Amino acid sequence: MQDAKLLLVDDDPDVLLAARLLLKRHVGAVDIEKNPEKLPFLLNNNRYDAIVLDMNFQRDVSSGREGFAWLDRILDIDPKARVVLFTAYGDVEMAVRAIKAGAVDFVLKPWQNDKFLDTIRGAVNGKKEEVEEREDSQKTTRKKGSAGSTTIIGSAMRPILETVEQVAPTDANVLILGENGTGKDLIARAIHEHSNRRDKPFVSVDVGALTESLFESELFGHVKGAFTDARDDRAGRFEEANGGTIFLDEIGNLTPSQQARLLTVLQQRQVTRVGSNKARALDVRLICATNADLAERVAERGFRQDLLYRINTIELHLPPLRERPSDIGLLADYFLKKYAKQYNRPVSGLSPALLAEMKQYRWPGNVRELQHAVERAVILARPEGGSGTLLEPANFVFRKDGNAASPVNETLQLEDMERQLIQQAMQKHRGSITDVARELGVSRQALYRRLEKFGL
Numbered sequence: 339m340q341d342a343k344l345l346l347v348d349d350d351p352d353v354l355l356a357a358r359l360l361l362k363r364h365v366g367a368v369d370i371e372k373n374p375e376k377l378p379f380l381l382n383n384n385r386y387d388a389i390v391l392d393m394n395f396q397r398d399v400s401s402g403r404e405g406f407a408w409l410d411r412i413l414d415i416d417p418k419a420r421v422v423l424f425t426a427y428g429d430v431e432m433a434v435r436a437i438k439a440g441a442v443d444f445v446l447k448p449w450q451n452d453k454f455l456d457t458i459r460g461a462v463n464g465k466k467e468e469v470e471e472r473e474d475s476q477k478t479t480r481k482k483g484s485a486g487s488t489t490i491i492g493s494a495m496r497p498i499l500e501t502v503e504q505v506a507p508t509d510a511n512v513l514i515l516g517e518n519g520t521g522k523d524l525i526a527r528a529i530h531e532h533s534n535r536r537d538k539p540f541v542s543v544d545v546g547a548l549t550e551s552l553f554e555s556e557l558f559g560h561v562k563g564a565f566t567d568a569r570d571d572r573a574g575r576f577e578e579a580n581g582g583t584i585f586l587d588e589i590g591n592l593t594p595s596q597q598a599r600l601l602t603v604l605q606q607r608q609v610t611r612v613g614s615n616k617a618r619a620l621d622v623r624l625i626c627a628t629n630a631d632l633a634e635r636v637a638e639r640g641f642r643q644d645l646l647y648r649i650n651t652i653e654l655h656l657p658p659l660r661e662r663p664s665d666i667g668l669l670a671d672y673f674l675k676k677y678a679k680q681y682n683r684p685v686s687g688l689s690p691a692l693l694a695e696m697k698q699y700r701w702p703g704n705v706r707e708l709q710h711a712v713e714r715a716v717i718l719a720r721p722e723g724g725s726g727t728l729l730e731p732a733n734f735v736f737r738k739d740g741n742a743a744s745p746v747n748e749t750l751q752l753e754d755m756e757r758q759l760i761q762q763a764m765q766k767h768r769g770s771i772t773d774v775a776r777e778l779g780v781s782r783q784a785l786y787r788r789l790e791k792f793g794l
Protein backbone atom coordinates (compact mmCIF):
# COMPACT_ATOMS: atom_id res chain seq x y z
CA MET A 339 0.00 0.00 0.00
CA GLN A 340 3.05 2.24 -0.10
CA ASP A 341 1.84 4.07 -3.20
CA ALA A 342 -1.70 4.58 -1.88
CA LYS A 343 -3.23 7.81 -0.64
CA LEU A 344 -5.93 7.88 2.04
CA LEU A 345 -8.25 10.47 3.47
CA LEU A 346 -9.60 10.15 7.03
CA VAL A 347 -12.58 12.28 8.03
CA ASP A 348 -13.69 12.32 11.64
CA ASP A 349 -14.57 15.17 13.98
CA ASP A 350 -12.69 13.58 16.86
CA PRO A 351 -9.01 14.68 16.68
CA ASP A 352 -7.92 11.76 18.90
CA VAL A 353 -9.42 9.26 16.49
CA LEU A 354 -7.74 11.00 13.57
CA LEU A 355 -4.34 10.96 15.25
CA ALA A 356 -4.55 7.35 16.37
CA ALA A 357 -5.71 6.15 12.96
CA ARG A 358 -3.05 8.16 11.16
CA LEU A 359 -0.34 6.82 13.44
CA LEU A 360 -1.35 3.27 12.61
CA LEU A 361 -1.88 3.76 8.89
CA LYS A 362 1.19 5.87 8.16
CA ARG A 363 3.41 2.84 8.70
CA HIS A 364 1.66 0.99 5.88
CA VAL A 365 0.23 3.59 3.51
CA GLY A 366 2.09 6.10 1.33
CA ALA A 367 0.08 9.20 2.32
CA VAL A 368 -2.64 9.80 4.89
CA ASP A 369 -4.58 13.08 4.90
CA ILE A 370 -6.80 13.83 7.88
CA GLU A 371 -9.74 16.20 8.08
CA LYS A 372 -11.94 17.19 10.99
CA ASN A 373 -14.56 19.06 9.06
CA PRO A 374 -16.61 17.09 6.52
CA GLU A 375 -17.63 20.39 4.84
CA LYS A 376 -14.15 20.36 3.31
CA LEU A 377 -14.84 17.08 1.50
CA PRO A 378 -15.84 18.57 -1.88
CA PHE A 379 -12.69 20.72 -1.96
CA LEU A 380 -10.43 17.81 -0.95
CA LEU A 381 -11.97 15.43 -3.46
CA ASN A 382 -11.74 17.90 -6.29
CA ASN A 383 -8.06 18.51 -5.62
CA ASN A 384 -6.77 15.03 -4.76
CA ARG A 385 -7.07 11.46 -5.92
CA TYR A 386 -7.66 9.20 -2.94
CA ASP A 387 -7.47 5.41 -3.13
CA ALA A 388 -9.82 5.17 -0.16
CA ILE A 389 -11.69 7.52 2.14
CA VAL A 390 -12.42 6.61 5.75
CA LEU A 391 -15.49 8.50 6.87
CA ASP A 392 -17.08 8.69 10.30
CA MET A 393 -20.81 8.04 10.41
CA ASN A 394 -21.51 9.95 13.59
CA PHE A 395 -20.58 13.58 13.59
CA GLN A 396 -21.17 15.50 16.77
CA ARG A 397 -24.15 17.43 15.56
CA ASP A 398 -26.12 14.25 15.14
CA VAL A 399 -24.46 11.85 17.45
CA SER A 400 -25.72 8.38 16.79
CA SER A 401 -28.26 8.22 13.97
CA GLY A 402 -25.58 8.23 11.27
CA ARG A 403 -27.81 10.50 9.19
CA GLU A 404 -25.05 13.03 8.62
CA GLY A 405 -22.62 10.27 7.71
CA PHE A 406 -25.07 8.95 5.11
CA ALA A 407 -25.47 12.44 3.67
CA TRP A 408 -21.69 12.81 3.34
CA LEU A 409 -21.40 9.35 1.83
CA ASP A 410 -23.93 10.40 -0.82
CA ARG A 411 -22.08 13.61 -1.44
CA ILE A 412 -18.75 11.80 -1.92
CA LEU A 413 -20.32 9.35 -4.35
CA ASP A 414 -21.92 12.23 -6.25
CA ILE A 415 -18.54 13.85 -6.73
CA ASP A 416 -16.76 10.57 -7.49
CA PRO A 417 -19.04 7.58 -8.10
CA LYS A 418 -15.98 5.30 -8.00
CA ALA A 419 -14.78 6.53 -4.60
CA ARG A 420 -14.01 3.70 -2.15
CA VAL A 421 -15.49 4.80 1.14
CA VAL A 422 -14.87 2.88 4.35
CA LEU A 423 -17.09 3.89 7.23
CA PHE A 424 -16.30 4.21 10.87
CA THR A 425 -19.33 3.02 12.79
CA ALA A 426 -19.47 3.18 16.53
CA TYR A 427 -21.93 1.96 19.10
CA GLY A 428 -21.50 -1.59 17.77
CA ASP A 429 -24.17 -0.73 15.26
CA VAL A 430 -23.87 -3.37 12.58
CA GLU A 431 -27.30 -2.51 11.19
CA MET A 432 -25.93 0.90 10.28
CA ALA A 433 -22.94 -0.74 8.64
CA VAL A 434 -25.23 -2.95 6.55
CA ARG A 435 -27.25 0.08 5.47
CA ALA A 436 -24.08 2.00 4.65
CA ILE A 437 -22.76 -0.72 2.40
CA LYS A 438 -26.09 -0.94 0.64
CA ALA A 439 -25.81 2.82 0.17
CA GLY A 440 -22.47 2.45 -1.62
CA ALA A 441 -19.70 2.24 0.99
CA VAL A 442 -17.24 -0.57 0.30
CA ASP A 443 -16.63 -1.60 3.90
CA PHE A 444 -16.80 -0.53 7.51
CA VAL A 445 -14.65 -0.46 10.62
CA LEU A 446 -16.23 -0.73 14.06
CA LYS A 447 -14.89 1.69 16.65
CA PRO A 448 -12.92 0.99 18.77
CA TRP A 449 -11.02 -0.84 16.07
CA GLN A 450 -8.60 -3.73 16.16
CA ASN A 451 -5.43 -2.72 14.32
CA ASP A 452 -5.07 -5.81 12.14
CA LYS A 453 -8.73 -5.76 11.10
CA PHE A 454 -8.56 -2.06 10.36
CA LEU A 455 -5.49 -2.59 8.17
CA ASP A 456 -7.09 -5.54 6.37
CA THR A 457 -10.15 -3.44 5.61
CA ILE A 458 -8.07 -0.56 4.23
CA ARG A 459 -5.97 -3.01 2.21
CA GLY A 460 -9.17 -4.51 0.74
CA ALA A 461 -10.50 -1.07 -0.17
CA VAL A 462 -7.26 0.09 -1.79
CA ASN A 463 -6.76 -3.18 -3.70
CA GLY A 464 -10.34 -3.05 -4.90
CA LYS A 465 -9.63 0.35 -6.37
CA LYS A 466 -6.63 -1.01 -8.27
CA GLU A 467 -8.63 -3.91 -9.66
CA GLU A 468 -11.30 -1.50 -10.79
CA VAL A 469 -8.80 0.67 -12.64
CA GLU A 470 -7.32 -2.42 -14.36
CA GLU A 471 -10.79 -3.62 -15.27
CA ARG A 472 -11.65 -0.23 -16.70
CA GLU A 473 -8.47 -0.22 -18.79
CA ASP A 474 -9.23 -3.75 -20.04
CA SER A 475 -12.76 -2.86 -20.93
CA GLN A 476 -11.53 0.05 -23.01
CA LYS A 477 -9.56 -2.43 -25.13
CA THR A 478 -12.36 -4.94 -25.58
CA THR A 479 -16.00 -4.30 -26.28
CA ARG A 480 -18.03 -5.58 -23.43
CA LYS A 481 -20.74 -8.10 -24.17
CA LYS A 482 -24.16 -6.95 -23.11
CA GLY A 483 -25.92 -9.22 -20.60
CA SER A 484 -29.60 -9.99 -20.82
CA ALA A 485 -30.42 -6.98 -18.66
CA GLY A 486 -33.90 -6.71 -17.27
CA SER A 487 -34.84 -10.36 -17.61
CA THR A 488 -35.94 -11.93 -14.33
CA THR A 489 -34.08 -14.90 -12.89
CA ILE A 490 -36.36 -17.34 -11.13
CA ILE A 491 -34.59 -19.92 -9.03
CA GLY A 492 -35.85 -23.21 -7.64
CA SER A 493 -36.78 -26.68 -8.76
CA ALA A 494 -40.16 -26.37 -7.06
CA MET A 495 -40.84 -23.38 -9.33
CA ARG A 496 -40.40 -25.46 -12.49
CA PRO A 497 -44.06 -26.54 -12.90
CA ILE A 498 -45.12 -22.94 -12.25
CA LEU A 499 -42.73 -21.66 -14.89
CA GLU A 500 -44.08 -24.18 -17.37
CA THR A 501 -47.58 -22.83 -16.78
CA VAL A 502 -46.24 -19.29 -17.09
CA GLU A 503 -44.81 -20.10 -20.51
CA GLN A 504 -48.08 -21.69 -21.60
CA VAL A 505 -50.39 -18.91 -20.47
CA ALA A 506 -48.16 -15.90 -21.11
CA PRO A 507 -48.88 -15.58 -24.85
CA THR A 508 -52.65 -15.81 -24.28
CA ASP A 509 -54.49 -12.79 -22.91
CA ALA A 510 -56.01 -14.81 -20.07
CA ASN A 511 -56.38 -13.05 -16.73
CA VAL A 512 -54.08 -14.57 -14.13
CA LEU A 513 -54.49 -14.64 -10.36
CA ILE A 514 -51.32 -15.37 -8.40
CA LEU A 515 -51.81 -16.63 -4.86
CA GLY A 516 -49.13 -16.99 -2.24
CA GLU A 517 -47.83 -15.67 1.04
CA ASN A 518 -45.79 -12.48 1.21
CA GLY A 519 -42.39 -12.78 -0.37
CA THR A 520 -43.07 -15.98 -2.32
CA GLY A 521 -42.37 -14.35 -5.68
CA LYS A 522 -45.78 -13.18 -6.92
CA ASP A 523 -44.41 -9.94 -8.34
CA LEU A 524 -41.58 -11.84 -10.00
CA ILE A 525 -44.00 -14.27 -11.65
CA ALA A 526 -46.26 -11.44 -12.82
CA ARG A 527 -43.28 -9.82 -14.53
CA ALA A 528 -42.26 -13.14 -16.04
CA ILE A 529 -45.73 -13.55 -17.55
CA HIS A 530 -45.47 -10.09 -19.09
CA GLU A 531 -41.95 -10.75 -20.40
CA HIS A 532 -43.06 -13.99 -22.05
CA SER A 533 -46.17 -12.43 -23.57
CA ASN A 534 -46.66 -10.67 -26.89
CA ARG A 535 -47.06 -7.50 -24.89
CA ARG A 536 -43.47 -7.57 -23.64
CA ASP A 537 -42.53 -4.37 -25.49
CA LYS A 538 -45.50 -2.51 -24.02
CA PRO A 539 -45.81 -1.17 -20.45
CA PHE A 540 -45.95 -3.34 -17.35
CA VAL A 541 -47.73 -1.28 -14.72
CA SER A 542 -47.73 -2.52 -11.16
CA VAL A 543 -50.14 -1.10 -8.57
CA ASP A 544 -50.34 -2.04 -4.92
CA VAL A 545 -54.08 -1.58 -4.70
CA GLY A 546 -54.10 -2.63 -1.06
CA ALA A 547 -52.20 0.54 -0.21
CA LEU A 548 -54.61 2.93 -1.98
CA THR A 549 -56.96 4.89 0.20
CA GLU A 550 -60.64 4.94 -0.68
CA SER A 551 -60.35 8.50 -1.99
CA LEU A 552 -57.25 7.83 -4.11
CA PHE A 553 -58.38 4.53 -5.54
CA GLU A 554 -60.46 5.80 -8.47
CA SER A 555 -58.25 8.65 -9.60
CA GLU A 556 -55.10 6.53 -9.31
CA LEU A 557 -56.50 3.63 -11.30
CA PHE A 558 -58.84 5.37 -13.70
CA GLY A 559 -57.45 8.93 -13.86
CA HIS A 560 -59.22 12.26 -13.47
CA VAL A 561 -59.95 15.48 -15.34
CA LYS A 562 -58.94 18.94 -14.20
CA GLY A 563 -61.20 20.24 -11.44
CA ALA A 564 -62.75 16.84 -10.67
CA PHE A 565 -61.73 17.41 -7.02
CA THR A 566 -59.75 20.03 -5.10
CA ASP A 567 -56.28 18.68 -5.89
CA ALA A 568 -56.99 17.80 -9.51
CA ARG A 569 -55.03 20.63 -11.15
CA ASP A 570 -54.57 18.86 -14.49
CA ASP A 571 -56.06 16.06 -16.53
CA ARG A 572 -54.34 12.84 -15.58
CA ALA A 573 -54.41 9.35 -17.05
CA GLY A 574 -54.89 6.54 -14.55
CA ARG A 575 -52.75 3.43 -14.22
CA PHE A 576 -55.12 1.43 -16.47
CA GLU A 577 -54.64 3.90 -19.28
CA GLU A 578 -50.87 3.89 -18.70
CA ALA A 579 -50.92 0.14 -19.12
CA ASN A 580 -52.86 0.26 -22.37
CA GLY A 581 -51.47 -2.26 -24.85
CA GLY A 582 -49.52 -3.93 -22.04
CA THR A 583 -50.13 -5.55 -18.68
CA ILE A 584 -51.50 -4.20 -15.42
CA PHE A 585 -50.53 -5.99 -12.21
CA LEU A 586 -52.86 -5.38 -9.29
CA ASP A 587 -51.15 -6.53 -6.10
CA GLU A 588 -52.94 -7.12 -2.76
CA ILE A 589 -56.28 -7.43 -4.54
CA GLY A 590 -57.71 -9.18 -1.46
CA ASN A 591 -57.67 -5.88 0.45
CA LEU A 592 -60.21 -4.07 -1.76
CA THR A 593 -63.30 -2.67 -0.07
CA PRO A 594 -66.73 -3.63 -1.46
CA SER A 595 -67.12 -0.33 -3.33
CA GLN A 596 -63.62 -0.64 -4.85
CA GLN A 597 -64.46 -4.18 -5.94
CA ALA A 598 -67.63 -2.91 -7.61
CA ARG A 599 -65.76 -0.16 -9.49
CA LEU A 600 -63.09 -2.54 -10.66
CA LEU A 601 -65.60 -5.11 -11.80
CA THR A 602 -67.41 -2.55 -13.95
CA VAL A 603 -64.17 -1.55 -15.66
CA LEU A 604 -63.24 -5.17 -16.33
CA GLN A 605 -66.70 -6.02 -17.67
CA GLN A 606 -66.92 -3.01 -19.95
CA ARG A 607 -63.24 -3.03 -20.91
CA GLN A 608 -63.22 0.73 -20.72
CA VAL A 609 -62.36 3.42 -18.19
CA THR A 610 -63.86 6.80 -17.50
CA ARG A 611 -61.66 9.35 -15.76
CA VAL A 612 -63.09 10.79 -12.56
CA GLY A 613 -65.08 13.93 -13.45
CA SER A 614 -65.43 13.01 -17.13
CA ASN A 615 -68.18 11.23 -18.99
CA LYS A 616 -66.03 10.10 -21.87
CA ALA A 617 -65.28 6.36 -21.73
CA ARG A 618 -61.96 5.17 -23.17
CA ALA A 619 -61.50 1.68 -24.55
CA LEU A 620 -58.90 -0.50 -22.83
CA ASP A 621 -56.66 -3.20 -24.18
CA VAL A 622 -54.98 -4.43 -21.02
CA ARG A 623 -53.87 -7.84 -19.78
CA LEU A 624 -54.80 -8.25 -16.14
CA ILE A 625 -52.71 -10.03 -13.54
CA CYS A 626 -53.76 -9.92 -9.89
CA ALA A 627 -52.08 -11.19 -6.75
CA THR A 628 -52.92 -11.61 -3.12
CA ASN A 629 -51.73 -13.35 0.00
CA ALA A 630 -55.33 -13.76 1.14
CA ASP A 631 -57.35 -16.91 0.68
CA LEU A 632 -59.82 -15.40 -1.82
CA ALA A 633 -62.10 -18.45 -1.93
CA GLU A 634 -62.42 -18.20 1.83
CA ARG A 635 -63.05 -14.45 1.55
CA VAL A 636 -65.81 -15.16 -0.97
CA ALA A 637 -67.36 -17.69 1.41
CA GLU A 638 -67.27 -15.05 4.15
CA ARG A 639 -68.76 -12.51 1.72
CA GLY A 640 -65.69 -10.32 2.00
CA PHE A 641 -64.87 -10.65 -1.70
CA ARG A 642 -67.28 -10.68 -4.65
CA GLN A 643 -67.57 -14.01 -6.37
CA ASP A 644 -68.25 -12.40 -9.77
CA LEU A 645 -65.03 -10.39 -9.43
CA LEU A 646 -63.09 -13.51 -8.45
CA TYR A 647 -64.38 -15.33 -11.55
CA ARG A 648 -63.38 -12.38 -13.70
CA ILE A 649 -59.78 -12.29 -12.47
CA ASN A 650 -58.95 -15.97 -11.95
CA THR A 651 -59.15 -17.46 -15.43
CA ILE A 652 -55.78 -18.99 -14.58
CA GLU A 653 -54.78 -19.46 -10.95
CA LEU A 654 -51.19 -19.92 -9.89
CA HIS A 655 -50.35 -20.99 -6.35
CA LEU A 656 -46.87 -20.14 -5.12
CA PRO A 657 -45.94 -22.42 -2.24
CA PRO A 658 -44.38 -20.93 0.89
CA LEU A 659 -40.65 -21.46 1.13
CA ARG A 660 -40.94 -23.84 4.10
CA GLU A 661 -42.86 -26.22 1.83
CA ARG A 662 -40.05 -26.31 -0.74
CA PRO A 663 -36.94 -27.02 1.35
CA SER A 664 -35.01 -28.14 -1.71
CA ASP A 665 -35.19 -24.57 -3.03
CA ILE A 666 -33.70 -23.08 0.14
CA GLY A 667 -30.13 -24.11 -0.69
CA LEU A 668 -30.49 -23.10 -4.35
CA LEU A 669 -31.89 -19.69 -3.50
CA ALA A 670 -29.39 -19.07 -0.71
CA ASP A 671 -26.55 -19.98 -3.03
CA TYR A 672 -27.87 -17.74 -5.77
CA PHE A 673 -28.23 -14.74 -3.44
CA LEU A 674 -24.87 -15.48 -1.82
CA LYS A 675 -23.06 -15.32 -5.18
CA LYS A 676 -25.01 -12.27 -6.25
CA TYR A 677 -24.23 -10.30 -3.08
CA ALA A 678 -20.65 -11.54 -2.73
CA LYS A 679 -20.03 -10.05 -6.18
CA GLN A 680 -22.04 -6.90 -5.59
CA TYR A 681 -20.34 -6.08 -2.27
CA ASN A 682 -17.02 -7.59 -3.19
CA ARG A 683 -16.97 -10.01 -0.25
CA PRO A 684 -14.85 -13.18 -0.33
CA VAL A 685 -17.72 -15.47 0.62
CA SER A 686 -17.77 -18.75 -1.25
CA GLY A 687 -20.70 -20.72 0.16
CA LEU A 688 -22.83 -21.95 3.03
CA SER A 689 -21.54 -24.38 5.61
CA PRO A 690 -23.50 -27.66 5.86
CA ALA A 691 -24.48 -26.70 9.44
CA LEU A 692 -25.98 -23.42 8.25
CA LEU A 693 -27.84 -25.09 5.42
CA ALA A 694 -29.32 -27.59 7.86
CA GLU A 695 -30.53 -24.76 10.11
CA MET A 696 -31.95 -22.87 7.19
CA LYS A 697 -33.97 -25.89 6.18
CA GLN A 698 -35.41 -26.12 9.68
CA TYR A 699 -36.41 -22.49 9.85
CA ARG A 700 -39.98 -21.59 8.90
CA TRP A 701 -39.20 -18.49 6.82
CA PRO A 702 -42.35 -16.52 7.60
CA GLY A 703 -41.18 -13.84 5.18
CA ASN A 704 -40.40 -16.47 2.52
CA VAL A 705 -37.89 -15.73 -0.26
CA ARG A 706 -37.70 -12.03 0.58
CA GLU A 707 -36.62 -12.85 4.13
CA LEU A 708 -34.07 -15.38 2.88
CA GLN A 709 -32.71 -12.85 0.40
CA HIS A 710 -32.29 -10.15 3.04
CA ALA A 711 -30.78 -12.58 5.56
CA VAL A 712 -28.17 -13.74 3.04
CA GLU A 713 -27.42 -10.18 1.93
CA ARG A 714 -26.83 -9.15 5.53
CA ALA A 715 -24.67 -12.18 6.31
CA VAL A 716 -22.55 -11.57 3.21
CA ILE A 717 -22.05 -7.90 4.07
CA LEU A 718 -21.00 -8.74 7.62
CA ALA A 719 -18.81 -11.73 6.73
CA ARG A 720 -15.13 -11.28 7.49
CA PRO A 721 -12.58 -13.12 5.39
CA GLU A 722 -10.68 -15.84 7.27
CA GLY A 723 -7.07 -15.93 6.15
CA GLY A 724 -7.85 -14.20 2.88
CA SER A 725 -9.48 -17.17 1.17
CA GLY A 726 -13.16 -17.68 0.47
CA THR A 727 -15.25 -17.88 3.61
CA LEU A 728 -18.16 -20.24 4.25
CA LEU A 729 -21.11 -18.64 6.00
CA GLU A 730 -21.75 -20.34 9.33
CA PRO A 731 -24.85 -20.29 11.55
CA ALA A 732 -23.07 -17.67 13.68
CA ASN A 733 -23.04 -15.29 10.71
CA PHE A 734 -26.70 -15.68 10.30
CA VAL A 735 -29.39 -13.81 12.14
CA PHE A 736 -32.78 -15.13 11.19
CA ARG A 737 -34.61 -12.21 12.72
CA LYS A 738 -32.49 -9.76 14.66
CA ASP A 739 -35.17 -8.95 17.20
CA GLY A 740 -35.98 -12.64 17.58
CA ASN A 741 -39.65 -11.78 17.44
CA ALA A 742 -40.53 -13.91 14.49
CA ALA A 743 -39.84 -17.57 14.16
CA SER A 744 -36.62 -18.89 15.48
CA PRO A 745 -35.42 -22.16 13.99
CA VAL A 746 -38.04 -24.81 14.55
CA ASN A 747 -37.90 -26.55 17.86
CA GLU A 748 -38.96 -30.07 17.05
CA THR A 749 -40.51 -30.66 20.43
CA LEU A 750 -43.00 -27.89 19.89
CA GLN A 751 -46.34 -28.87 18.52
CA LEU A 752 -47.42 -27.08 15.36
CA GLU A 753 -50.18 -25.21 17.16
CA ASP A 754 -47.87 -24.02 19.92
CA MET A 755 -45.53 -22.74 17.30
CA GLU A 756 -48.28 -20.93 15.44
CA ARG A 757 -49.49 -19.35 18.66
CA GLN A 758 -45.96 -18.32 19.59
CA LEU A 759 -45.33 -16.80 16.18
CA ILE A 760 -48.51 -14.77 16.30
CA GLN A 761 -47.80 -13.60 19.84
CA GLN A 762 -44.30 -12.49 18.88
CA ALA A 763 -45.49 -10.70 15.78
CA MET A 764 -48.29 -8.99 17.74
CA GLN A 765 -45.74 -7.70 20.24
CA LYS A 766 -43.38 -6.58 17.51
CA HIS A 767 -46.06 -4.65 15.62
CA ARG A 768 -47.78 -3.43 18.78
CA GLY A 769 -51.01 -5.17 17.86
CA SER A 770 -51.35 -3.81 14.30
CA ILE A 771 -53.43 -6.49 12.58
CA THR A 772 -52.46 -5.32 9.10
CA ASP A 773 -48.73 -5.45 9.82
CA VAL A 774 -48.92 -8.76 11.64
CA ALA A 775 -51.00 -10.33 8.86
CA ARG A 776 -48.52 -9.05 6.29
CA GLU A 777 -45.50 -10.37 8.19
CA LEU A 778 -47.05 -13.77 8.73
CA GLY A 779 -48.40 -14.01 5.20
CA VAL A 780 -52.06 -14.53 6.16
CA SER A 781 -55.17 -12.48 5.49
CA ARG A 782 -56.45 -10.22 8.23
CA GLN A 783 -59.55 -12.37 8.50
CA ALA A 784 -57.43 -15.49 8.94
CA LEU A 785 -55.40 -13.70 11.59
CA TYR A 786 -58.57 -12.67 13.48
CA ARG A 787 -59.75 -16.28 13.47
CA ARG A 788 -56.45 -17.48 14.87
CA LEU A 789 -56.38 -14.77 17.54
CA GLU A 790 -59.79 -15.93 18.61
CA LYS A 791 -58.79 -19.57 18.50
CA PHE A 792 -55.73 -19.01 20.67
CA GLY A 793 -57.51 -16.54 22.95
CA LEU A 794 -54.92 -13.84 22.23
Ligand SMILES: Nc1ncnc2c1ncn2[C@@H]1O[C@H](COP(=O)(O)OP(=O)(O)OP(=O)(O)O)[C@@H](O)[C@H]1O
Binds near residue numbers: 518524587
Ligand atom coordinates in the same frame (compact mmCIF):
# COMPACT_ATOMS: atom_id res chain seq x y z
N1 LIG B 1 -37.83 -18.12 -7.17
C1 LIG B 1 -37.16 -16.98 -6.98
N2 LIG B 1 -35.94 -16.82 -7.53
C2 LIG B 1 -35.24 -15.68 -7.31
N3 LIG B 1 -35.67 -14.65 -6.58
C3 LIG B 1 -36.89 -14.76 -6.01
C4 LIG B 1 -37.69 -15.93 -6.19
N4 LIG B 1 -38.84 -15.74 -5.53
C5 LIG B 1 -38.78 -14.53 -4.97
N5 LIG B 1 -37.61 -13.93 -5.25
C6 LIG B 1 -37.16 -12.61 -4.77
O1 LIG B 1 -37.73 -12.42 -3.48
C7 LIG B 1 -38.19 -11.09 -3.32
C8 LIG B 1 -39.67 -11.12 -3.03
O2 LIG B 1 -40.38 -11.54 -4.19
P1 LIG B 1 -41.71 -10.83 -4.71
O3 LIG B 1 -41.67 -9.35 -4.46
O4 LIG B 1 -41.97 -11.28 -6.10
O5 LIG B 1 -42.74 -11.50 -3.67
P2 LIG B 1 -44.28 -11.21 -3.50
O6 LIG B 1 -44.93 -12.53 -3.32
O7 LIG B 1 -44.78 -10.34 -4.62
O8 LIG B 1 -44.28 -10.41 -2.14
P3 LIG B 1 -45.46 -9.48 -1.53
O9 LIG B 1 -46.65 -10.36 -1.31
O10 LIG B 1 -44.89 -9.02 -0.24
O11 LIG B 1 -45.72 -8.39 -2.51
C9 LIG B 1 -37.85 -10.35 -4.59
O12 LIG B 1 -36.63 -9.67 -4.42
C10 LIG B 1 -37.70 -11.47 -5.62
O13 LIG B 1 -36.81 -11.09 -6.62
